Amino acid sequence: MYSPDIIGHQAIRQRLLARLQEGRIRGSLLFTGPEGIGKRRVVLELAQRELCFRRTACGQCEGCRLFAGDDLPFELPNLLRITPEGKAGVIRIDQIREGLDSSNQPRFSRGVIEWAALAPAMGCHRWILVEEAHRLNESSGNILLKTLEEPPPDTHFILVTHRPEALLQTIRSRCERIPFAPLAPRDAWSVAQRKGWTDQDHDRWIALGEGSLRFLDEGAYRRAEAQVEAWLALMAGRSFAESAPLLLPEKDSTLAQGEQLRQPLEMLLRLLADLARMRAGEPPTLAPWQEELEVLATQSRNLRPPQEAALQALRHLPRNLSPEPLLREVALALVS
Numbered sequence: 485m486y487s488p489d490i491i492g493h494q495a496i497r498q499r500l501l502a503r504l505q506e507g508r509i510r511g512s513l514l515f516t517g518p519e520g521i522g523k524r525r526v527v528l529e530l531a532q533r534e535l536c537f538r539r540t541a542c543g544q545c546e547g548c549r550l551f552a553g554d555d556l557p558f559e560l561p562n563l564l565r566i567t568p569e570g571k572a573g574v575i576r577i578d579q580i581r582e583g584l585d586s587s588n589q590p591r592f593s594r595g596v597i598e599w600a601a602l603a604p605a606m607g608c609h610r611w612i613l614v615e616e617a618h619r620l621n622e623s624s625g626n627i628l629l630k631t632l633e634e635p636p637p638d639t640h641f642i643l644v645t646h647r648p649e650a651l652l653q654t655i656r657s658r659c660e661r662i663p664f665a666p667l668a669p670r671d672a673w674s675v676a677q678r679k680g681w682t683d684q685d686h687d688r689w690i691a692l693g694e695g696s697l698r699f700l701d702e703g704a705y706r707r708a709e710a711q712v713e714a715w716l717a718l719m720a721g722r723s724f725a726e727s728a729p730l731l732l733p734e735k736d737s738t739l740a741q742g743e744q745l746r747q748p749l750e751m752l753l754r755l756l757a758d759l760a761r762m763r764a765g766e767p768p769t770l771a772p773w774q775e776e777l778e779v780l781a782t783q784s785r786n787l788r789p790p791q792e793a794a795l796q797a798l799r800h801l802p803r804n805l806s807p808e809p810l811l812r813e814v815a816l817a818l819v820s
């Protein structure tokens with residue numbers, strides 16, 4: 485019996501559970517796969533089962549209640565969550581080594597290393613969940629690596645990332661990799677419906693999300709939709725000045741400026757790939773925009789330069805350059 489609020493990934497979850505019961509889970513695992521498909525939720529389920537009074541992650545008991553709601557705690561009797569912090573969005577060395585000063589950031593008071601060394605609660609493992617593990621920097625990654633090499637007994641590190649290539653190679657090689665596939669569209673949509681999404685948005689929501697739950701939040705979805713349309717308009721001849729506001733970072737976002745450019749650039753790459761697909765007689769993945777794409781596909785635009793410009797811009801994002809010139813460069817390659 486699985487918790488009713490987890491959807492998909494049945495095979496992986498069953499296998500992990502069986503291995504856990506047989507004591508065959510390695511100290512360090514790396515969960516990879518697209519963003520927003522529920523990788524983290526699978527880690528939480530493992531921890532939740534142990535605190536559940538029925539040992540099923542029933543979702544009803546007092547133990548399960550700790551895992552309910554959007555504000556998941558950072559420390560539970562059997563779980564420590566490490567997440568990126570601040571505008572730069574990195575996992576810092578003191579989060580791994582010392583924990584944070586609880587007086588100004590009341591999140592957790594112990595660092596990973598100290599926490600991992602505590603004895604596990606009765607009948608529990610100790611789960612250390614490192615979210616967005618690609619945001620470990622070199623120093624925090626190296627400190628973590630030492631613990632990953634020899635985790636204390638009954639302690640499991642689970643690193644979760646949609647960008648495994650951005651992790652230190654030494655960390656990757658220490659972990660057993662568990663790749664996750666996107667959710668089936670039907671499964672993704674059933675979650676969306678529970679969150680109040682209605683049929684009129686179905687086609688676009690499915691096409692944009694590609695089997696992920698990235699756009700459960702309406703603001704995030706509308707932004708993605710506006711980005712696709714801004715690129716389409718730009719290719720159809722609208723000026724950069726008119727399109728740019730929809731593509732550039734929002735000033736009051738908690739995410740670093742550069743990181744906010746990632747999604748519009750990835751959307752552009754999808755659009756260009758769709759144009760190539762249509763020229764080859766195949767249907768686009770962004771099917772709801774087929775009509776606009778069809779017109780563009782017949783034009784003689786060379787897709788290679790904008791593709792290269794977008795990839796180049798993506799490579800520059802970690803350097804946090806000013807977003808506007810970066811975007812202008814890509815737009816120039818698109819219309820020239």
Ligand SMILES: [Zn+2]
Pocket residue numbers: 535536537538539540541542543544545546547548
């Ligand atoms: Zn329960």
